[in-house]
Amino acid sequence: MRLGIHVHVRGGYVAAIEHAARIGAQAVQIFSSTPRSYRVAPPDEQALTNFRQLRDDAGIAPTIIHSSYLINLASEDPKIVAGSLRLLQHDLNVAAAGGIRYVNTHLGSYGSRARTEGFSAACTALQRVLEEIPRDVFLLMENSAGAGQLCGGTLEELGRFIHGVDHPQLGVCLDTAHAWAAGYEINSQRGVDDFLYEAAEQIGLDRLHLFHLNDTQVELGANRDRHWHIAEGNIGFAGFRALAARPELKDKTGILETPGDVADDERNMRMIQMIFSGASP
Template identity: 30%
Template sequence: MILIGAHMPIGGGFKRVPKETYEIGGNAFQIFPHNARQWKANTPKAEDVLEFKRRVKKYTLNEESMLCHSGYLINIASPRDEIWKKSLELLKTEMKICSELGIKYLNIHPGSHLGTGEEGGIKRIVQALNEIFEEENNVIILLENVTKKGGNIGYTIEQLDKIISLSKYPERLGITFDTCHGFDAGYDITNLKELDKLLKNIDSLIGLKKLKFIHLNDSKYGLGSNKDRHENIGKGEIGIEGFTRFLNHPIIKKIPWILETPGSNHAHAEDIKLVKKLINDLEDHKK
């Protein structure tokens, strides 16, 4: 059985997420641990945590199907000391929130070196992660692949591997692969030969066991565009045929899929319905 869900709203509390995940046809989800556009983050109240966990159990979700996504302001690759320190402290708070909610994984963008160079940016990322892991030991951080723009670090698998390899705590790190970001960065996931090549590269450098989630997004722009503009499934440049090949790969089917496509819960329900159809149609064709 595939695990699939979407990035879910948390306005009004975390407790709404499990039920709304079920209502859109999902059995996995991603949330922000706080308002993603603010530096301020509060840990949840005890009664809210208890109700959230009760509903997680009711809707048969588990730690391998739940993911938090870090806030937009965090940049642990920043050469600016004030931003780096604020990012570090906010990331620590996010990990505490994840731990209290019983969410095992926190997804982050590695960060941007802001034009000061990849080597220094990676050094700052590793320094931040090492400090965080010395304080918090319940949460695994997943590094998400990004597009090559604005000094971003993590647009190649090799860059993600370098961060993990340099960390004092490689066992506390994994990765998330975003289909839009990967496609925009030049990984042609619509081509089975190229997809196999990508997965072999991940396995040889990082290990497939560290590939914990896939962000399932179509792309408004073409292969190698480095634009990072998400589109609903089948309506972008990856397209229906591309996703049919990607989604039915035996390795890809084992990894939880999280939609970050445009629109509300209703739009996500439609995307989930389409994704399931793409899998079932191919399986029916093989019979």
């Protein structure tokens, strides 16, 4: 797997890419430039040109935009859906302008709606976004921790989105911490093999582009979204080593979204590289 990390661009693109390159990241994820509102500003062309240049000089690829947490494609409120579509379209345009391959999004929540009704509304919203998706950009749906009425907590449901929407630029990102919280016991080779078997059956491995590699301290099936340092939580060394052992994942990308500061990033990056290199601790 190509291994990378989520970086913050508060200090500017230069600092973010330098940080990523210094700790050996091969891929980088950034938050969308969109603030926490449904309003969007036009892409900053100069900043994007800088980002692209720095990233290419550092040999970092692919890059990913993580869209706004406000996005909810299953909401019963048409204003929220319209705002979500605008945010996603904005991120897809920024991605196209910046040579960024993926836009990763959470799907949202069904709220008080019946799941079947929410599901078909979310499919329609995805179809709308994909009608205008720029070439060479993929829209990825991230699995959720499965709490309450959240969409996309199961491989089966993500698969139904993939097949229901049926667009070649729609794919999936699997977050290991969310999968564990949703009840997938991925802390052993057996557990990971079962998980990937089901992912292949329901989604198709060709649609699976990205992993978010996060450990977690929550109990299996707790439905809580809490990220923790690699090999220091309940997925543990064995779970990540089991993912590393699967040859069909070698062309995929894995991004750390682990907590903490620069020193934590460095430690987590070293740990995941060691695990994927097959070396012993």
